[in-house]
Amino acid sequence: MSDLGTLPDAPPMARDIVEGISVEAFGPNKILTEAELNRDYPLRPRNKKHTLPFHELHTYLFDPLLANKKKRTGPNQRLSKLKPHEIRRNIIDRFISRWRTEVGNDIYPAFRLILCDKDRDRSVYHLKEKTIGRLWVKVMKINKDSDDGYALLNWRQPGASKSAGDFALRCYEVIKKRPMRTTPGNLTIDQVNEMLDNLSQATKEEDQLPIMVDFYNNMDADELMWIVRIIMRQMKVGATEKTFFDAWHPDADALFNVSSSLKRVCWELYNPDFRMDSDDKSVTLMSCFQPQLAQFQKRSMADVVKAMHPTAEDPTFWIEEKLDGERMQMHYQNGNFMFWSRRGKEYTRLYGSGWDDGSLTRHLGEAFDKGVKSVILDGEMITWDPRMDVIVAFGTLKTAALEGNRNPYGDGPRPLFRVFDILYLNGQSLINYTLRDRRKALERSIKSVHRRMEVHQYVEAQEGREIEKMLRQVIAEASEGLVIKNPRSIYRLNDRNDDWMKVKPDYMTEFGESLDLLVLGGYWGSGKRGGILSSYLCGVRLDGNHLLPGENPMKFWSFCKVGGGFTANEYSQIAHITDSQWVPWDPKNPPKEFMELAGGDQAFERPDVWIRPDRSFVVEVKAASVAPTDKFRVGMTLRFPRFKRLREDKDWKSALSISGFLRLKDEVEKGEEEKAMNMENRRRPGKRIKRELKVLGVSEKAHRLDQVIVSNSNMLFKDYSFYIMSESTSPKEKKSKVELEQLVKSHGGRIFQTENAAENTWVIGDRNTVKISALKKKGTHDIIRSSWILDSIHQDEAERRSGRRGGYVLPLEPRYIFSAVGDIEQKSQNAIDTWGDSYARDVDAGELGQLLDGMSTNIERVFTAEFIQTLDHDNFHSFDGLPGWIFRELVIYIDTLNSNESKSRHPAFVNSGPHDVSAHVHDPSISGILVQFAGGRISEDINDLDITHVVVHTSDLSRLQSIRSLIQSRQGIPRVVTTEWVEESLICKAVLNEERFAPASL
Template identity: 65%
Template sequence: MSDIDDIDLPDIPRAPVDPSGDTFGPNVILSDSDLDKAYPNRPRNKNPTLPFADLYLSLFEPLLANKKKRTGVSIRGTNKVLKPHEIRRNIIDRFISRWRNEVGNDIYPTLRLILCEKDRDRSVYHLKEKTIGRLLVKVMKINKDSDDGYSLINWKQPGTSKSAGDFALRCYEIIRKRPMRTTPGSLTISQVNSMLDRLSLASKEEEQLPIMTEFYNNMNASELMWLIRIIMRQMKVGATERTFFDAWHPDAAALFNISSSLKRVCWELSDPEFRMDSDGKSVSLMSCFQPQLAQFQKRSLDDAVKAMHLTPEDPIFWIEEKLDGERMQMHYENGNFMFWSRKAKDYTRLYGSCFDDGSLTRHLRGAFDDGVKSIILDGEMITWDPRLDCIVAFGTLKTAALEGIRNPFGDGPRPLFKVFDILHLNGGCLINYSLRDRRMALERSVKTIDRRMEVHKYEEAREAVEIERALRKVIAEASEGLVIKNPRSIYRLNDRNDDWMKVKPEYMTEFGESLDLVVLGGYWGSGTRGGILSSYLCGLRVDGNHLKPGEDPMKFRSFCKVGGGFTANDYSKIAHMTDSQWVPWDPKKPPSEHIEIVAGGRGVDQPDVWIRPDKSIVLEVKAASIVPTDEFRVGKSLRFPRFRQIREDKDWQTALSISELIALKEEVEKEKADEEKRIEVENRTRRAGKRMKREYTVLGASDKPADFVSPTVEGGPRLFEGRSFYVMSDATTPKKMGKAEVEQLIKSHGGNLYQTENAVPDTNVIGDKNNVKISALKKKGTHDVIRPAWIFDCIRQHELDLQRGQKGCYIIPIEARHILHAASGVERRAAASVDQFGDSYARDLTMEEISNLLRDMPGAFDRTFASEFVKGLSEHDQRELGELPGWMFKTFVIYVDREGQGEVNENLKPSPLLALFAGARIALDLQDTEITHIIASHDQQRLHELREAIKWRPRIPRIVTRDWLKSSLEARTVLDEEQFSPALGCVTGSA
């Protein structure tokens, strides 16, 4: 008996086989008699379907209008207000009720138009926006070079209307100028479906043109706009598939999740009184289900782990590598296979239906345990190149599969199915079992067929730092990212939730290279980015041996396309900086003297517009890695490119060149090889029981760097004694100091210096700018990089302690401003070392830091007073002031009167500055009845006005000058207000 028989399965019978027409496949047009024979129990409508015009007039347009509303609608004669989601459901319910009453219980003809992107019985049309635009130009018999003809084909380009980026709306604006009908047409929903069936079978323009002409002759402009949305499968009416399913039948969503069939949802659930049992809601063999999807990452890795609700008894979660392929489900029963993609596309012919055909299944003999009779697997189909022994780009998957059919036993790239879940086994549905239990069943059921079908590996983790470590590892291997999973979770069909979360490099910060690239071209956006250049073609300057004799030195080659990371302000700023410099791209006359897009063959999409490099801008772009490609002229490109900032300090001559890119890669690779060699040498030495110790002498450094006194106490320890340091760059802030000087400074205070981060454990890596070595270390993710400012602050605080008579050595905690790169939990510790305003708990601030801290606090106060107070502090010996009592005014409410202050008036602003510094609350208005003190000038007229304003109050505030605040702070106690009254006889009261 096989060990597969030891697995306890739920006592759930098999769900019925999907009767949705898979036998016929998509794009097979059946007559009514054929349908009656194939589906004898399907519901029949009693009347013809509604006109297509009714679909957009009573459903699409009302839903779209409701989508734009932000507030509810009051019901006349009642106090009830309908919220937008209630209005949306009401619109759909009314339409469905009308359909049942006027047409019948078969809603499939209309639902496949409403949810066109979910209809897998009709394949995608062989039509893109430009193709439809050309067809409409011919149908309406307009010149393609006319304004309207050009606007149809170049629909993304902005114009005088607001339709840029919305193709259907652009079509509507042009069609309504020359419609064949001004009133709604008479085509029914059934007739429209029949014509769309014909259109889906037409692959050539001469076949498509008469059908589009028929639509044009029988529809008005609004009907044609919605028809084009259906063809493009971009409805966006403001209601999800779930809303329509719930309105049709309570079990509709559940049935669609396990079958991916609109036809089955409409025909099996035509009776609203019928209810499916639990057996009918289980995944079943040879029926495509809607897979569970991974949630988008939270703002931080800690939030991601917290969202899984781990328990102290079971704090473990799983980390899997995210694969760069196509999500695929495999169904197997007694030697027969079926494959479906995430979007329910049937790939069985490509990968194989049995052990004797296909690019994959012919190699899977022995892949299942002997006890497996039927199974459903969920995984990722990727491309494996056995010659390179690695995963190759996702775009090569279909090519590899077709080649696998033509040459089954060749050594070229091949499909590899990486399995990470099991949903069905020997007639039992496993979706309600935990991921941990499903994984156990998977590992017992499936055997690895090397580089054909493999169980995807995972690792267990308990803390967020382990995710970060794993992410750095996959980035170094040029992988796509990670998926973290809750092993206690069940499988939730067609759902995104926190049990599965993806972590991609582009979601993170501080990963990968940052390169300065010149913008060469732009692409018009669509949807919410319509009417603007939403992505940019960037390139590298041709130099050195790459520049042919006599060529213009202002020559660039395409390198990457960047469209992520921009904000609305970024787009606005780029548009302003490049205004009037863009030129429409002419594929017949490309600007080859300045820009090379591709070397030949397939390449990146040609930009809509281009710009001369000397008129262009430089963008700083970050990425996970640099990868080879044939899509761009350079031959290399960026993986996950993302915009960081505009480099206004650079131009085309100072941006990155091809030679500099090659040198950068070679230097990084050399350092990586040297590092690996050094580690191997140290490992051999350690194994031999020897320990090497180097003493480094810094040449050319002074014995006593300027601005620092000797911290050594006679007979006492030195500040950095017993600590190890590796200095990787010069210091740039708060003062410039060479690398050698920083090393000498550390050494003079007792620190040990090394020239590698792994010489001894707990080495402090010091650096202040992203040179090549630091960038390589950051990619490795093994060490924090701390700025030299931390060294300076430690020494300064130590000197102050010595002046106070404290002879111990105390290393101050690292603050956020000290961190150049964080690879561990140092950021959390740094956040705990300062208060909410950035004031350190462990060290004395400088006068400049105090001034900046006061200036940057929320709100505004008397900036003149703040600057005078800080200046006053600097004029006193801080040993006399000691620690200021931060809450001595905590019982006061202070109003700062700005009138009559003379020159100071410009700098006086109501603010909580004093409250933040000395505990008081600042009143923003004189009408505040809780005011205890008013800070005023000596102006007699203004003083009289203030007395009149407060004399009737039960609690009369005291009127004082600003000197009362300053003197009280310096005296470290609240001084008597009388001596700071602005004039004799001023009104006073209890405070």
């Protein structure tokens, strides 16, 4: 056998059979019949009588406990001889004593309802507040749009009662008005459990509704309120599970901690005189336990260090990265695996039970030392993307695991188990060993399997500043935070103490200056915050190029939600200053004039109520960092935002704007980069180390430009050199600096990191960073916005999709110029018409609408030919294939005499645009529009000597002879063609032979 290290002799294993009850038989979510219970658990305690009526459970237990909870600080408390915890214990003791006397020793039926959130044997109900509300509406046959129907479905919103934020109480108020019973029902606790078992198996509304009807027909309003609390698993009666366990049996809490089984607690410890051995209070193989949890950190870093109880001989503590995954325990014995989450939910089928199944275990053949026969590991299950080699957000874990089962050897996201503790090894519990000793056993027992199962790393430290330094690092990497651990501590089951302490960025103020954000909307709270707006949607003001012509200057984009850091006084102050100003959010009529949310019509993070910016207030917010997101309109949001104070000295005009936010973000990033550089220089004196800039959420592998594949078929920028100085801030398409460089490189362009590295280098920048500001002051280079690059690529792709040649970059328009030093701004005006419409670039529906809104009613004629003459034909020769270019050298007279106006517009212009032209339209006015579109000049005088073509719409011989007599005497006789010549030429994108379209009479 391999040497796994020296450990004390293993104690005897915890009993697998306790009074004839098999430990392995306690599986989750099993609904057994009475016959099956008698067969599988023959020695379980039996009740001698029927269980108590359900109403007595709340009458003699829940209601008294709640009353005691409310009286703790009231005037009656001073008159009582007993302390609140003594009263609480007496209430529970009396109920348990009565149960033993009147029912028997099996209290499991009652505990399943009292401690419903600890019952692992009943599946989840697949019911949330909204669904239960809809069910009650149907059960009571009330209109969902009535006051009571609306109150049930919008339970967070305050009303005339005090039930806002308390769904069960809101249900009670509505049911109380129309009860089926006005006295307590006769359902027993056993019958209620059976009905709840059936409800947990029902996944469709048609199956859930009859059960809810039975509850309604057989219970009064008070009972139904408690049924709702049980279904929601939100009892909060003023006593914890430990208080109930201690009242039931002295060892009940210890057994629950090592088994997570309410059934075992009730059936193994029904005799108060029986005591468990110390070995039975330890973790047991293949039995779920309650893990140790990390304490919340609310103190300074110095206090965190002090809580680790350092000694002069051993002052160290450990720092681990806090992972964004699901806490998981793995049990292994001779090729068999079992997995449980922190809350005792089994995931063995998802991750695997052996070497040949599951999304994880089939890959762990080399994970254990050959001397390992059985082991329990504690760790975090996360999602890893092997293509990007990065951690993926927690919400994708189940999807990745399911895909891993379907396609075990694919390259998609996969589960990765990061192990940070070992609690059991080869028949011996290790929970009473120190963390340092357990770590040694872990490292000798486990071999990391790359990106499948890995031992989580830690850093030894001795000072608070080392915590801060590592916290900055994990923030930059978009991590959850840190966990600080005492290496001298033992493992404490189901405990949250200072031996493990989590440090999250929301306790720091790392994001540069404070952000003064305007509140756009509010969200109704629940629980203790019921009836008030407990969190707020904040936004940033549109300004500069983000505010489009005609938009309300009072318009904001959603940016983040803030709910932490408010005191009761501040909530009260906000309610006072915004009294009567809140407006319910109407999804069919959102306030688009004042705010814009992400997701278009889906309206991500929509608030319950909104407020006009000029009637709102500004809050000062601190945050750890900024991260990209698609949930807020800005495209970025704050990580761990925290309210600091109200800014009553500011209004919507002085709230943070988008430009101000981008400048602040750039300053913070630059400061962090310089700080890191200085630290590196101090570490290596005399040697300057160039640090590579890391982009949040982007793999380092993706940064290397030498790995970018350049397609020979798309060399759009082959003659261009670029110096890209900032990321793209375009609201339509945001790209990081690295992504822009990759785009240019993939289209044949050359990338440099200084403005003078190559001749005629194009400098690209979208915002005033320190470097761009310095270059603007020098006045040596024009600075072009990155949208010019993106639009050129998109236009080129559109041309190629349509079968045209493509391969040209767009001419510069004023919208592309960030800073100009020469006459480039004046020249850029030649690329657009009077109203700003581009001659060379397709516009989308939104931009077209803005152009039309800006046009005057007296539209003057604009000739593309005038624009064409200003262009350098050597640079724009590739426009020859464009329909808007083919008539650029022609002067055309259109004969309109006796013409009848078309009764309707050409469908090509109404629906499809000018590239889709029908060959059956003979309206001369439309022919004139087509000629101008194709770059031709319209002459209204047939005697104009520059005319090259005369377009006619008639076959009348006398009219055609009249036209010929007018033009035949001049030099260079114009060609006479029909309107079809114009239309067919546009379709073929070339000037067609005029003889084919000569009027028949000629």
